[in-house]
Amino acid sequence: MNAPQDKASFKPYRLVGTRPVRPDGVEKVTGKAIYGTDHVAAGMLHGAILRSPHPHARIRSIDTKKAEALTGVKAVVTGADFPNLASLEIALGESSGNIKTISRNCMAHDKVLYEGHALAAVAATSSVIAEEALALIEVDYEVLPHVLTVEQALAPGAPVLHDDMFTKGLDQTPTTPSNAALKFTMGRGDPDAAIAAAHTVVSGKFSALAVHQGYIEPHACVASYNADGQVQVWASSQGAFMIRTLCASILGLSQADIRVTPLEIGGGFGGKTKVYLEPVAILLSRKSGRPVRLAMSRADVFRASGPAPGVVADLTVGADADGTITGVVMEFKMLSGANPGNDTHSGAMSALAHYNVANCRVTGWDVLCNSAATAAYRAPGAPQTIFPVECCIDELAQKLGIDPIDIRLKNAARPGDIGIMGVPAGEIGYVECLEAAKAHPHYSAPLGPNQGRGIAGGTWGNYGGPSTATVNLSEDGSVLVTTGSPDIGGSRASMAIMAAETLEIDYDKVRVTIADTSSIGYSMLTGGSRTTFATGKAVIQACEEVIATLRARAAGMWNVDVSQTEWRGGAVHCLSGDKAGAELTMGAISAKAGFSGGPIAAEVALNAQGYLPGFGVHICDTEVDPETGHVSVIRYTAVQDVGTAIHPDYVEGQMQGGAAQGIGWALNEGYVFDKAGRVDNPGFLDYRMPVCSDLPMIDTVMVEKPNPAHPFGVKGAGEVPIVPPLGAVANAVSRAIGLRLYDLPLTPDRVYAVMQSRQ
Amino acid sequence: MSKIMVSAQVNGDTQQFLCDPGASLLDALRDELGLTGSKEGCGSGDCGACTVVFDGQMVCSCLVLAAEAEGRTIATIEGVAEGSELHPVQRKFLEKGALQCGFCTPGFIVASKALLDHNPDPSESEVRYWLAGNLCRCTGYDKIVRAVLDAAAELRQERVSA
Numbered sequence: 001m002n003a004p005q006d007k008a009s010f011k012p013y014r015l016v017g018t019r020p021v022r023p024d025g026v027e028k029v030t031g032k033a034i035y036g037t038d039h040v041a042a043g044m045l046h047g048a049i050l051r052s053p054h055p056h057a058r059i060r061s062i063d064t065k066k067a068e069a070l071t072g073v074k075a076v077v078t079g080a081d082f083p084n085l086a087s088l089e090i091a092l093g094e095s096s097g098n099i100k101t102i103s104r105n106c107m108a109h110d111k112v113l114y115e116g117h118a119l120a121a122v123a124a125t126s127s128v129i130a131e132e133a134l135a136l137i138e139v140d141y142e143v144l145p146h147v148l149t150v151e152q153a154l155a156p157g158a159p160v161l162h163d164d165m166f167t168k169g170l171d172q173t174p175t176t177p178s179n180a181a182l183k184f185t186m187g188r189g190d191p192d193a194a195i196a197a198a199h200t201v202v203s204g205k206f207s208a209l210a211v212h213q214g215y216i217e218p219h220a221c222v223a224s225y226n227a228d229g230q231v232q233v234w235a236s237s238q239g240a241f242m243i244r245t246l247c248a249s250i251l252g253l254s255q256a257d258i259r260v261t262p263l264e265i266g267g268g269f270g271g272k273t274k275v276y277l278e279p280v281a282i283l284l285s286r287k288s289g290r291p292v293r294l295a296m297s298r299a300d301v302f303r304a305s306g307p308a309p310g311v312v313a314d315l316t317v318g319a320d321a322d323g324t325i326t327g328v329v330m331e332f333k334m335l336s337g338a339n340p341g342n343d344t345h346s347g348a349m350s351a352l353a354h355y356n357v358a359n360c361r362v363t364g365w366d367v368l369c370n371s372a373a374t375a376a377y378r379a380p381g382a383p384q385t386i387f388p389v390e391c392c393i394d395e396l397a398q399k400l401g402i403d404p405i406d407i408r409l410k411n412a413a414r415p416g417d418i419g420i421m422g423v424p425a426g427e428i429g430y431v432e433c434l435e436a437a438k439a440h441p442h443y444s445a446p447l448g449p450n451q452g453r454g455i456a457g458g459t460w461g462n463y464g465g466p467s468t469a470t471v472n473l474s475e476d477g478s479v480l481v482t483t484g485s486p487d488i489g490g491s492r493a494s495m496a497i498m499a500a501e502t503l504e505i506d507y508d509k510v511r512v513t514i515a516d517t518s519s520i521g522y523s524m525l526t527g528g529s530r531t532t533f534a535t536g537k538a539v540i541q542a543c544e545e546v547i548a549t550l551r552a553r554a555a556g557m558w559n560v561d562v563s564q565t566e567w568r569g570g571a572v573h574c575l576s577g578d579k580a581g582a583e584l585t586m587g588a589i590s591a592k593a594g595f596s597g598g599p600i601a602a603e604v605a606l607n608a609q610g611y612l613p614g615f616g617v618h619i620c621d622t623e624v625d626p627e628t629g630h631v632s633v634i635r636y637t638a639v640q641d642v643g644t645a646i647h648p649d650y651v652e653g654q655m656q657g658g659a660a661q662g663i664g665w666a667l668n669e670g671y672v673f674d675k676a677g678r679v680d681n682p683g684f685l686d687y688r689m690p691v692c693s694d695l696p697m698i699d700t701v702m703v704e705k706p707n708p709a710h711p712f713g714v715k716g717a718g719e720v721p722i723v724p725p726l727g728a729v730a731n732a733v734s735r736a737i738g739l740r741l742y743d744l745p746l747t748p749d750r751v752y753a754v755m756q757s758r759q
Numbered sequence: 760m761s762k763i764m765v766s767a768q769v770n771g772d773t774q775q776f777l778c779d780p781g782a783s784l785l786d787a788l789r790d791e792l793g794l795t796g797s798k799e800g801c802g803s804g805d806c807g808a809c810t811v812v813f814d815g816q817m818v819c820s821c822l823v824l825a826a827e828a829e830g831r832t833i834a835t836i837e838g839v840a841e842g843s844e845l846h847p848v849q850r851k852f853l854e855k856g857a858l859q860c861g862f863c864t865p866g867f868i869v870a871s872k873a874l875l876d877h878n879p880d881p882s883e884s885e886v887r888y889w890l891a892g893n894l895c896r897c898t899g900y901d902k903i904v905r906a907v908l909d910a911a912a913e914l915r916q917e918r919v920s921a
Contacts, residue, residue: 019856025852025853029861029864029865030796030840031795031796034795035862037789037795038789215862216800216808216860216863216894216896217798217800217862264861264862266798266860266862267860267862269896298806488859489859490859649902650856652856653856656899656902657898657899658899660898661896683801683805684801684806685803690899691891691893691900692891692893692904693884694891695899695900697901697904
């Protein structure tokens with residue numbers, strides 16, 4: 001029952017909602033597509049990075065003389081080669097970042113803050129020599145005590161990572177540095193009074209471990225610095241412009257001097273929205289005068305790149321006897337790793353965004369510790385805060401004897417409801433998702449022994465933002481669409497569909513290129529579920545401008561006013577005069593464009609407004625082995641309001657992939673540290689992501705409630721599906737064993753211990 | 760350290776290359792022969808992105824020494840299509856939307872073809888266990904399994920009509 005609500009059959013669209021083969025597909029099934037480490041530049045050197053073995057240490061000295069003397073070594077850089085930057089917050093798409101912190105995360109200066117923190121780099125004629133050179137670098141460390149949990153990080157007298165960091169958001173300005181970067185509170189009404197007066201109250205202390213995005217392609221780039229200061233970078237990233245902005249800021253270069261070419265990207269999920277290697281590769285290239293490749297190993301990826309924060313959360317929910325939620329108090333602490341994170345605001349704003357709660361207070365803390373600085377991971381912050389909410393609502397439903405979907409329907413946010421931020425909700429579809437879940441055969445299917453069914457909802461705000469697109473007509477009338485948005489999961493196909501739909505031509509008359517930063521205008525990175533919405537809007541508007549130009553050219557050729565022309569079926573039609581009824585195709589006009597005003601093209605640069613949040617409801621059946629506590633997911637259904645699905649295969653794919661990642665977070669995944677504070681599972685064998693035999697088919701139901709602010713109704717689909725699974729799996733296991741579970745992942749030993757506690 | 764000369768059959772062609780004694784077959788395929796379709800996701804045999812067929816056996820090429828390839832027969836993703844004619848497994852991956860980022864795709868296609876060469880009529884469960892050594896983080900495996908089952912059905916049909 002894949003996509004029973006696929007509405008392609010009754011849409012007025014020719015192409016939107018169909019499932020053509022993606023334009024970049026053949027290259028990817030034949031091994032021809034060029035990813036991060038596939039790119040080779042002439043004369044290229046191989047780089048390697050020395051990383052700290054300690055989670056927290058002061059660097060007394062680094063001696064690179066022996067490494068520099070090794071035959072084949074062409075450059076060595078350390079933190080001393082980086083400009084000494086003042087703290088400066090710069091805008092980075094949806095969030096902001098401190099450029100000094102970002103620079104020092106690429107290369108430590110005086111302190112290393114986590115195991116794997118880079119502190120020196122070498123470029124050599126082979127990777128074997130580069131690795132040999134690393135072993136010759138002598139570092140004198142003063143090892144410092146480390147912190148790895150919220151409790152350790154906030155304990156009195158705890159070792160502080162940054163002695164210039166003072167907690168923001170406190171009532172009184174603090175005078176001593178702290179590992180708490182931020183306290184953020186939001187809410188409305190009087191939740192304490194509402195909970196005190198509630199008919200039923202449930203509460204719990206929840207936790208989830210830090211998890212990695214787990215993209216299969218490790219980070220990689222090639223940089224080439226020329227003697228005139230112009231730089232080329234080839235990288236696998238979610239944002240070529242993000243690389244340009246950050247490298248220019250970190251290294252004091254002009255942005256126009258840095259040309260970043262996006263290679264194919266082997267997964268990102270938010271984890272490739274930062275720079276790690278690129279500034280280092282540029283410096284190595286500047287010193288050596290040759291192109292330099294840098295790539296992470298899988299262990300580097302786990303130790304030094306972006307996990308999503310772990311969380312501890314206390315939650316209390318009060319409700320009336322009919323299930324109406326009257327008050328919520330939540331306090332959570334995100335464990336953001338070595339630098340201030342970005343998930344506290346988004347986590348707080350997401351926690352209750354799918355419910356209409358009159359009295360609530362959500363307090364979030366951003367807490368630092370000696371593990372890798374966290375990065376965005378698919379709906380960053382929302383899975384961690386919505387998991388406790390969905391568990392408490394499930395318990396409330398059990399205590400009150402209400403169906404778990406009905407209790408969510410009773411409290412669901414609806415269009416026009418005033419949210420906590422004081423803004424009325426737009427055309428949101430949570431209610432439709434809940435209704436579709438309730439009607440799905442999965443929801444009423446019988447369960448066997450040791451099985452339980454869990455329900456959870458979730459939401460993510462999605463995003464719009466700046467994008468540029470160009471549309472060029474070839475002389476034969478075929479169409480070239482160019483954007484600056486890296487294609488991470490099929491967006492070339494959705495751009496081609498939207499362009500062909502707008503132009504009323506065949507899908508394969510349109511070809512899509514993702515251009516380098518010198519060949520297209522600025523586009524924010526691919527993230528925030530924004531690309532099909534925002535870049536799609538730019539593509540559609542550029543196509544509309546091309547149509548206007550074609551009509552004007554045809555009107556000139558026919559000697560009629562442009563109002564006497566019509567665009568239909570990929571051609572201009574003449575409506576009056578002696579040429580009435582005549583038709584000029586795109587190819588016919590384009591072939592003569594040189595005589596009628598020049599090449600036909602349009603560029604649209606916009607800041608896409610009107611994005612809407614997405615909502616999902618997941619149904620999960622689990623079976624628990626009573627002898628081992630092992631949990632199997634035996635059936636799974638994901639329901640989601642996606643706006644309009646431009647290419648349903650890739651929307652369903654987002655839902656299935658997000659669900660699988662959420663199931664991994666709930667059941668298997670999590671960072672484990674040894675006593676010395678080193679990551680104990682920095683590989684795919686011990687960091688156990690779901691494999692094919694772990695999962696059932698993941699059924700999808702796309703609820704299509706169009707977004708009025710997009711020409712085809714797009715809302716964005718990529719992030720919502722990782723939000724509900726944590727609660728859905730935990731609720732399913734809780735119902736299977738008859739006891740509540742609060743701590744993720746639900747590994748067999750934890751589940752077994754809870755089952756034993758019953759005796 | 761002197762290099763080793765290796766001669767092997769790669770996708771039907773006799774290929775010679777020089778390699779370091781410690782180099783993996785994956786390194787040799789990518790760096791010496793320019794066959795970058797096989798990917799390195801882990802270097803430890805855990806992700807399957809470097810899957811090739813080595814004398815008829817499906818292996819992770821990151822776990823094979825390049826020098827071991829001497830005299831052997833190796834099939835990589837670059838040899839799966841017949842000229843410009845895609846193999847049914849490749850075509851079904853496209854038709855079913857069974858790839859998103861595409862990085863794991865070469866390994867999945869080589870592994871899936873190896874399965875269907877051994878077992879023309881696998882069950883869903885057999886497909887899932889055969890592919891359990893190939894990690895995909897994008898798709899949740901649903902569309903991959905459907906593509907492989909569809910390709911199997913098509914190949915069986917072709918055999919019947921042949």
